[in-house]
Amino acid sequence: MRAAEPRRLGAVIVASFMGLAASATGALAELQGNPEDGAVVFQKCKGCHQVGPEAQHRIGPHLNGIFGATAGRHEGFAYSKAMQRASADGLTWDLGTLDAYLENPRALITGTRMSFRGLPDEQDRHDVLAYLRQFSDSPRDIPEAVPSAFAREVDLPPEVLAIVGDRDYGAYLASECLTCHQSDGSDAGIPSITRWPTEDFVVAMHAYKRQIRPHPVMQMMAGRLTDEEIAALAAYFQDLD
Amino acid sequence: MTLNRRRFLGATAATLAAPMVQAASHGRARVVVIGGGAGGATAARYIAKDSQGEIDVTLVEPTRMYYTCFFSNLYLGGFRELSSIGHSYGTLAADYGVNVVHDWAVGVDRDARSVSLAGGATLPYDRLILSPGIDFVDGSVPGWDISAQNAMPHAYKAGSQSELLRAQIEAMPEGGTFAMIAPPNPYRCPPGPYERVSMVAHLLKGINPTAKILIVDPKEKFSKQALFEEGWGAHYPGMVERIGPDFGGTNVSVDPMAMTIDIDGAVEQVDVCNVIPAMKAGRICEIAGVTDGNWAPVNPHTMQSRAEENIFVLGDASAQGDMPKSGFSANSQAKVAAMAVRGALTGSKVFPAKYSNTCWSLIDTDDGVKVGAAYEATDEKISSVSSFVSQTGEDAALRKATYEESLGWYAGITSDMFG
Known part of the structure; x- marks a missing residue:
């Protein structure tokens, strides 16, 4: 029992954190129908x-x-x-x-x-x-198939925004970038994004978000980031050693 | 602003973190990861790196040298050496302190929370991450089973199978036939079989230009179909023929001894036959009792098994919704799971899940295309919320840039996996 208890508590906390995000964005259940x-x-x-x-x-x-x-x-x-x-x-x-x-x-x-x-x-x-x-192409099988859920403008609640400056949040967001962009700053095929001046980084990301810069992968990635998240990423990558 | 934020952060972190810390009675919390591919290696590395020694991470992977399935088609086409897609686990062990165990996991005791290995060892865990990739569904291509993999290779797990398939293609008689039995949905790497056809065509164009490629396909459509068909017509005119379900693509059997395939009653003699059977989650998922049908359903917010909250399932083996079974997806899912595992065991903060995927394919020299999507977790499944795909008729410069981007991605994801 003693072993089980903290585990259950952990799950509750994770769920309640999700709840925080959900309450500010409208119920997640509305994201897609049943x-x-x-x-x-x-x-x-x-x-x-x-x-x-x-x-x-x-x-x-x-x-x-x-x-x-x-x-x-x-x-x-x-x-x-x-x-x-x-x-x-x-x-x-x-x-x-x-x-x-x-x-x-x-x-x-x-x-x-x-x-x-x-x-x-x-x-x-x-x-x-x-x-x-269910009777059209599944994105699982044909990734270019049209989306199955409504995209939402991620509208993070103040509790989450408050931790945006936190390195943990920047690091978590950045992990998505590091699938392609290398943390050591190598730039073969895919540009380096480390040690950019913060303002350049923010301007570039907003240009992707607004689809002024043309790259489709980056438009997709930037399109789902809030202003605060872009700022957090800029701060993270500026200091990355 | 910063001050306020910091002050708030302190309060938030305290309320979020304090109750989450695992009161492990045995000292350091233990995580066992089974499978050292795009899901497992990434999860092991992130948990070890970000917990800074607080979590003891053991990675169980049978092979000492791991060959990535992604880019193995480029080896078939002659664009990569096999050695360039092989990776060892030395950095994960030396720089991140991951215990790498080269053995097969053969049992999971969910009550005792332990994994047993073929070599006899038992590994206790607080959280278990299963990322075993795929196995094949017995009998999905009548006449073929795993014992026929030397006569008719699948080459859908990279390494010796890839070498064998390439050697067979190189040994084809002039004007011979390469056949592929394509898999039904869902399967690892949706554009993979068709990129493979492109790479085989590229190889044959150089060494055996009158050879033919025959695809027998149970599916009506496939990913990037317009792009591949445009490319095959432009680069390899007359070489590739595809038989879809309307012409018997669903009714196929093979005879590996005779090297024949029977398509809806019509028997064809072929020189090489690449059988890509129907797929299911790697067997350890079944052993652990976390599968429902062929795959292991997971909670979209965390990648936790729906059957057992101490077990996470990543990548191809999981049933999560809209993400394709790809290395990129597994890597993306691994970061969400790593965050959730750390949160549960050390009280570190847990943020809403973010998932994404991009798949690049090479059609011919400097002719690269891509498809990708962004995903969000809902309670029901991981749902796609936006997608893009390369367009037919793109100019050569863009296609070349896309190929070069794929090389950069390969370097990026493999260093994200293996350090």
């Missing part, structure tokens, strides 16, 4: 749409592979002029566009033939999207 609940929501769609191994076009097109697909491109389905126009404009279905379409179909595509008044409840939309996501 596919099982989504299967129930999908009952509302079933009159017109099929999905799954045997799915066929009915009144509406089947929904296999919809994530990542350009709108209105299924062979053998007669789309409305409005959907064809959206297709020509390059509308691609992902969590964001599908969420908007499901909330109010006519707001996204005026003249769509989908005579559905929409799902006003955000959780319903997230759930049904999580359900449908």
Whole structure:
């Protein structure tokens, strides 16, 4: 029992720290829907749409592979002029566009033939999207497949921000950089990021975050860092021996 | 500002850390890591480095020289020497104080918290990290089992298998056929089989330009498909043929003695046959009782096993959600697990998990492409939140820069793993 107790306490503390972050960002559960609940929501769609191994076009097109697909491109389905126009404009279905379409179909595509008044409840939309996501390419198998969860602007609570200046936090954040950038400052193929003046580092990272600098890996990495985290990294790498 | 922050930090650290310290009755807390690849070596190094002697870390890995699976295709293509992808554990032992044990882990006693080794030793642990990579699913390619790996190599664990496959390709008769039986999802390194086809094509183009490559594939689609197909058409026209599920790719068997493959009833004689079977978590996960089906489910926030909170599972063996099974993923997951383990055992701070992955592939000389994504932990799974992929039609300078970037990444991740 004595051995078990500290371990359980540790888990509780980890969980409560996660809780801190979650409370400031909105519940983490909202980050993605629940596919099982989504299967129930999908009952509302079933009159017109099929999905799954045997799915066929009915009144509406089947929904296999919809994530990542350009709108209105299924062979053998007669789309409305409005959907064809959206297709020509390059509308691609992902969590964001599908969420908007499901909330109010006519707001996204005026003249769509989908005579559905929409799902006003955000959780319903997230759930049904999580359900449908299972019938498109999995990012596990095809990493370039469209994301399965909404990206969120990480909005760290003051408790976490307060420890940003801490070396432990900088070191943890930096460990992600060190998969590619070498801590000894070698720069073959991938630039060195050690011993940069802090301001240059911060400016460069914000330029990636705002997608002014073009490198896709760095845009992705910087895109999920807050101002405070960028500052912490700059401080960490400036002093790295 | 700094003062305020520091003052706050003191308070936060105290409230967070104080209750977390493990009251280990046996002195230094002990962590055993099984598997010395991208997950295990990284976890061992980070825990030893960051705990500064507070945690006793033992790494169990059968091989003294570890050959990375990533970049082993470049060896097949003639772009790397095998020795350049081999790594020893000397620095982890000497500079980080990791106890490196070259042995097979054959048993896990979860109640006693100990690991037994083939050599007879028993290793007690407070936390156990399993990072054993993959094993193959028996019977997934009828006619093939592990005893046929000399006739029909898998070369999906690097080292002698890679050497064997390359020697077989070099010995092919003029105009002969190299066949690959591609694996079903999910498997280690989604673009790996197709990068391999590119590298084999590159090798054959130089030594046996009329040879053919036949891919038998149970999957409809694969990662970077448009990029690979564009590259094969441009660099190796007419050499590569792929039979997908519509034409019998799911109904294949092999005869390693006769060197034939049977695709939906049509028998083909081939000269080299690279069988990449269906995969599952390395066997120690099953032994430890942490698998559900073929893989070991984990808590997305920490990489802790869903079955046992003292056990963490990293990399290919884990079922975590959206991250592909790759060395980069395993390395990324190892840092989250290392932080969680230290937090539990020494009271160090634990921050929200961050995960990412990038996979580079080489199609031909100076023609590199990449795919990547960022991930966040939700309670259900690790979810992808953004992704990118190289585009078809990119200019040669960008492709060359991408290849050079992959070389830099290799140097970076291997020094992150092995010190």
